[in-house]
Amino acid sequence: MVERIHPIHIGCRSHGSTSPLPKRSPKGILNAAVDGELWRLADAQGKVPDVIGWWPAKAVTFVDNHDTGSTQRRWPFPDGKVMRRATPTSSRTPATHAL
Secondary structure (H helix, E strand, O other): OOOOHHHHHHHHHOOOOOOOEEEOOOHHHHHHOOOOOOHHHHOOOOOOOOOHHHHHHHHEEEOHHHHHOOOOOOOOOOHHHHHEEEEHHHHHHHEEEEO
C-alpha cells in the first residue's frame, strides 16, 4: 500500500519539525461557514478540508491576525461572530472565550 503524503508533511519530516502547520485556507472556509455555507466544513470524504482534516494534531489556523489585516479589514471575519481567542488548555483541548 502506498502512503499518500502531503508536501507540507514531507517538509516537516525532512526538517524534523514538531511544530504545528499554520494554514490560511481554513480561515476562508470558516468565514463562509459562519455566514451560512455550512457545507464548506466537510470535503467529499466527510473530513474537514485541508490540513485540519488530514492532520488535525498538527494543524492551526488564524481567524484574524497580522497577515490578514485585522485592523485594515482586508479579509475580515463576519462582524458579530468573532470570538476573542482559542487557547489550548491541555493537550489538544481548546477553550474558546467569547467577547
